[in-house]
Amino acid sequence: MDWYGNETLHNTPFTNMTIYGKPVIAGQNVDNFSFARVYGAGHEVAAFQPRAALEIFSQVIRKEQLHSV
Secondary structure (H helix, E strand, C coil): CCCCCHHHHHHCCCEEEEECCEEEEEEEEECCEEEEEECCCCCCHHHHCHHHHHHHHHHHHCCCCCCCC
């Protein structure tokens, strides 16, 4: 993808995001772009990790980088 943050994203390590102390996401943040791998969710994040799905959705709507809560 031709994007100004492409190289930065590829050089940014994944960090664990926790929800109430439990690691649920490996994520990367570059400026206003966030990428998340949700543990134990497969292709159905909302079905298998509903709390993580709601938290990701809420943070994106608030225009925040993904972070632990």
